[in-house]
Amino acid sequence: MTPRHGSRKLGLSGLAALVCIFGAYAGTSGVMAADESSIDVALESTAGSERDHEPARPPATFFSINAVLAKVDGQRGRGPDAVRLASRTSANVATDAPPALNEAKPVGKEPFGLFTFRAPEGMLWRKWRNIEADMAREQLTLNRCRTDAEACPPHAAQFLRVIGAVNTKSGRARLEEANRAVNMAIRYVSDYSQHAEADRWSAPLASFATARGDCEDYAIAKYVALREAGVARENLQLVLVRDRAVRQDHAVLAARLDDRWLILDNRQSPLIEDSNAASFTPLFAINHDGVHLFAAPYARRALPDGQRAAAPAAASAGPPFEWTGAEPVAEGASMPGSLPLLM
Secondary structure: OHHHHHHHHHHHHHHHHHHHHHHEEEEEEEEHHHHHHHHHHHEEEEEHHHHHHHOOOOOOOOOOOOHHHHHHHOOOEEEOOOOOOOOOOOOOOOOOOOOOOOOOOOOOOOOOOOEEEEEOOHHHHHHHHHHHHHHHHHHHHHHHHHHHHHOHHHHHEEEEEEHHHHHOOOOHHHHHHHHHHHHHHEOOOOOOHHOOOOOOOOOOHHHHHHHHEEHHHHHHHHHHOOOOOOOOOHHHEEEEEEEEOOOOOEEEEEEEEEEEEEOOOOOOOOOOOOHOOOOOEEEEEEOOOOOEEEEEEOOOOOOOHOOOOOHHHHHHHHOOOOOOOOOOOOOOOOOOOOOOOOO
């Protein structure tokens, strides 16, 4: 019995010891947790104080390259009106950009620095062919007059005297004489008044026979007179224009002298260069090769192999014009018999 009593005592003692050990461990864990909480609070407090002492960052600054250049220009004394490019290709920088094309001056060899191309068949072609036939018949009369002056009609003899006076001159004086002499020989009369037609073209001897005519008749007579006086046909063109100053169609003769085109006009004796005829919108050029439309180049640059892109010269002068050749009439009145020439 004694041993069992001792064992029971021992068990009670062990249990008490375990209870003590567990209590001590629990107390230690509580202290450690409290310490960790204190450390976290201390760290947060330290971080907050550091943030309070950290310097504030400046706001973002935005600027433009133009503002920078303007500021630099002001510092260097270039003035407020200085103009600079924000970017340019430096000479020592390689680039695959194509080089800039050198623009060629778009000047043609025809009057007004333009080009010409063959006009479509139409009324102007018929008028010119009829005049060419009339001029060929009148040439026979002039030839007979040269061989038999006594049988020469007065109007043909008068035209031969004009040709002789023109032939005695040279250069610009020759052109001036043709312009002056024909302007004095013919009195301006509209086709309505003379022929009761909107537009009729007459060969030189027909105009000299009546001593009357309109702008086309003056230009045709000057054309023949200068041809008879030895001026090359390549240097003469009957030019049909729209005169914007008076808002009517007009005809003049263009003569080339020293690579410049001079305008012979029935409305004035002095010659003018084509470049100074600012109110003229050129429409048609007529010569031994027929009827041609004036054209201006589309692109102001050189084209390969002599090619050229062209647009009608009148296209850039506002609304499209159709040369009728009819004289102006009273405002609001109709013009009987006027038809588009290219129909």
